[in-house]
Amino acid sequence: MRRAYSVETVRAAEAALMQRLPEGELMRRAAAGLAVACGDLLRRNGRVYGSRVLLLVGSGDNGGDALYAGARLARRGAGVRALLLAPDRAHPGGLAALLAAGGQVVDGPDGLGVLDLVVDGITGIGGRGGLREDATGLLHTVTRDRTPVLSVDLPSGVEADTGEVHGDAVRADATVTFGTYKPGLLIDPAAEHAGALRLVDIGLGPELPEPPDLEALQYADVAALLPAPGPESDKYRRGVVGVVAGSERYPGAAVLAVAGALHGGAGAVRYVGPGADAVIARYPEALVHAGPPSEAGRVQAWVVGPGLGDGRGAEAAVADVLAADVPVLVDADGLRLLDAETVRTRTAPTVLTPHAGEAAALLGTAREEVEAGRLAAVRELAARYRATVLLKGSTTLVAEARDTPVRVNPTGTSWLATAGSGDVLSGLTGSLLAAGLAPRDAASVGAYLHGLAARHGSDGAPVSAQDVAEGIRAAWRDVRAG
Missing domain, CATH: 3.40.1190.20 (Ribokinase)
Structure with a gap:
């Protein structure tokens, strides 16, 4: 059975789990699973080595997951570039890891050429309301050649708890979510934006209460x-x-x-x-x-x-x-x-x-x-x-x-x-x-x-x-x- 929990419940479970883990371990687990999913998608359409990946990076942990996953892909030979939507609030550890692995930071979409994958790490489950106008324009530019889009935890711009969509939102080909499903991944209209779903186990299960907010029979x-x-x-x-x-x-x-x-x-x-x-x-x-x-x-x-x-x-x-x-x-x-x-x-x-x-x-x-x-x-x-x-x-x-x-x-x-x-x-x-x-x-x-x-x-x-x-x-x- 697929089980989904509200953002508040997920945040509380993550906080409880992090108290028992080394610092940064939860993000490392999420990034590892995200990198594997990116690699699978790239191989399906070609290869990982020599592929061209663009990270759309917002502030906070969602962007950090994308940066750490990008570092893993760069170490496997992918050409990874990050476009920071909030440069002064980008996750410092994730950014350092990407640069150390040979990834690059770019100022805008010009000159990127043909891309093999766009990773949406703009807002995730903490976002409210639709995408800002600058993010919408950027997304349209980098996906105009029908480049596959993979969202981190949740397509940016959709409401995690309700499945509502207020304004523009990312339409992903796939979404990798961590620990548990979120209601917005299973309920339209937001579910229409998620594409194929992949759940990464980060050890959150024992911290999640009964009952869930939403469930889907299998x-x-x-x-x-x-x-x-x-x-x-x-x-x-x-x-x-x-x-x-x-x-x-x-x-x-x-x-x-x-x-x-x-x-x-x-x-x-x-x-x-x-x-x-x-x-x-x-x-x-x-x-x-x-x-x-x-x-x-x-x-x-x-x-x-x-x-x-x-x-x-x-x-x-x-x-x-x-x-x-x-x-x-x-x-x-x-x-x-x-x-x-x-x-x-x-x-x-x-x-x-x-x-x-x-x-x-x-x-x-x-x-x-x-x-x-x-x-x-x-x-x-x-x-x-x-x-x-x-x-x-x-x-x-x-x-x-x-x-x-x-x-x-x-x-x-x-x-x-x-x-x-x-x-x-x-x-x-x-x-x-x-x-x-x-x-x-x-x-x-x-x-x-x-x-x-x-x-x-x-x-x-x-x-x-x-x-x-x-x-x-x-x-x-x-x-x-x-």
Whole structure:
């Protein structure tokens, strides 16, 4: 599992560790790992010996890491030059090490020629706000030939704790981070700036507290959570999920939500709504009922909302489902039709699955604010509605009302930006709720499988929601296989 901590927590852990280490040892460890990563990137594009490396060096320890790593590269035969953005505040030890190893300091970008690598050591995790205008201009100049950029700890200009980007920021091809991940490396829009991530172990682990601020499940974590039928399983033990979806205008939403539930491992699916004929035509194993949901039969969880529209009875159907004493997932039109106080006072778990626009409506704010501050938005939604919230997007986030780490899904892909994909996710997550997974786990595993399924479904070509649904089983097998 990838775990991320706030800057304050990282600083405290570093301070505790440095008390037990010789002076400068922590920076030496960071610089050694950074130099190895730079070397790997240079070899991938050519060689280390004779390569041309430019260090963009800010003040403080971030610039010091870059300088010490540059010294190591210079000793391996690379031509390393440093451009100091704050010459009077450059790390003295790092600068001395670079010069002693044969590196050079340059006054500006003129005359640098073609570069093989630019190392971004401008601000790191201590920076606030976007890049200054002079740094932005410099960066554009030295990368105009598409020179690879490697950032030290965090792309300069992004917010480490929130993933927000206020102004210009470095867009790195790779980022080497030290000790632990930072939230901004995993959450968009900042994550889009980080490129490939590499974590360097500097011994910080024992100093980091539990729980982390953010976590991202990996294959082994998801495999451990996937439900599996036992010898005594029947359809009820495997989980029966009820789906209230679709309308005369949006019959496909019913089919896609049922598809997600069936491919997600539900023992049975009870469908309630006007799309029964379309559902049975595609999935004859589905159990259908005209409604209301409370009279459809036994379920272990409900999914309500996809394609429900504004037709007669839609609001009543949402209210009927929310009155059930089982976990309920609310999506799409259901989010617009729900009563907030009803959600807050439910005794059974509730999962809300908005995209940014729906989240903005629930919060009474602008969509742009949600997209710019995704972490704050998902936490506020979970607290305000006392629910588990899955905020869909380029990096899907899952938060609970209680004090547990926010989870970020690492399998997201732009192929999921297609009509009906969210309906599939709702059915899939609902099936996991019905199987007995806790709401946070069901939402996290559902998002993870959903992302993998899109990759299977696309096969390098444009993907449809039906492709995503059919890719769930392959995703499930991949996770099981590790």
